[in-house]
Amino acid sequence: MTPPQPRRSYRILSAILRIFKKKPTIINLNETIKDQAIFVSNHSAASGPLTLSLYLPKLFVPWGIHDMCEGYATRWRYLYHVFYQQKLGFTKVRSFFIATGFALISKILYRAMQVIPTYVDMRLMETIRLSSEVIDSQTPILVFPEDSSDGYHEILRFYNPGFVYFSMQYHRKNEVDLPIYSVYYSKKDKAMIIDRPMYVQPLLAQGRTKEEIAELFKERANSLREELLLHLQQNG
Numbered sequence: 001m002t003p004p005q006p007r008r009s010y011r012i013l014s015a016i017l018r019i020f021k022k023k024p025t026i027i028n029l030n031e032t033i034k035d036q037a038i039f040v041s042n043h044s045a046a047s048g049p050l051t052l053s054l055y056l057p058k059l060f061v062p063w064g065i066h067d068m069c070e071g072y073a074t075r076w077r078y079l080y081h082v083f084y085q086q087k088l089g090f091t092k093v094r095s096f097f098i099a100t101g102f103a104l105i106s107k108i109l110y111r112a113m114q115v116i117p118t119y120v121d122m123r124l125m126e127t128i129r130l131s132s133e134v135i136d137s138q139t140p141i142l143v144f145p146e147d148s149s150d151g152y153h154e155i156l157r158f159y160n161p162g163f164v165y166f167s168m169q170y171h172r173k174n175e176v177d178l179p180i181y182s183v184y185y186s187k188k189d190k191a192m193i194i195d196r197p198m199y200v201q202p203l204l205a206q207g208r209t210k211e212e213i214a215e216l217f218k219e220r221a222n223s224l225r226e227e228l229l230l231h232l233q234q235n236g
Helices: 008-020 047-055 072-087 092-113 124-136 162-174 200-205 210-234
Strands: 025-028 038-041 061-065 116-118 141-143 180-186 191-194
Touching: 008 047, 008 092, 025 210, 038 047, 038 162, 038 210, 047 180, 047 191, 061 092, 061 124, 072 092, 116 124, 124 141, 124 162, 141 162, 162 200, 162 210, 180 210, 191 210, 200 210
Parallel strands: 025 191, 038 141, 038 180, 061 116, 061 141
Antiparallel strands: 180 191
16 A cells, blocks of 8 residues: 555645644654654644644644544534533533534545544444554554543643554554654644654553553653753753
């Protein structure tokens, strides 16, 4: 399989968005980033996905909740009830107008980014299959694993272990332990940091569960936040 190429519509949209979305400070702790890899990042409210899609120094295919990959009514309900009110704390009126508008353009954006839908039931195996195809094509995937049921937090509280499970399944089938690069993005500071890779198999060999491994990645993300803030303070 050849690597996915950015669709023309996405290239055009990205070029337009970069006019209005300033490039953040990027601290990359790697000389190179492997093509077959997983990125895990905090969401940073509504800002993280857009910023990473524009400026992360590697073409990737993201995971996204399946509701946003379905029809207009499903997208609108998720945006109105869950994303804007529950997660971001917007009022009903504000949520209504933003959800109505974004539900219209989100289908174009999600298709252009080739978003892989995620599920919490047996359909997760389809997520695994599609993700494996992307990795096989020498393109990383990006996962936002934080639990945002009570909103988004600068200090992360919990990581869902789906990305660990995917890494385990990919290794079982292909005998490849995928590098996982943690990313922390600060909307407030307009900066991101990309960590050196960590690997799942050595952690499993220590007897850790996938939940414990996800917790390690969450703690590492919080440490990256501190490193990012310290770097910004020292460099003005």
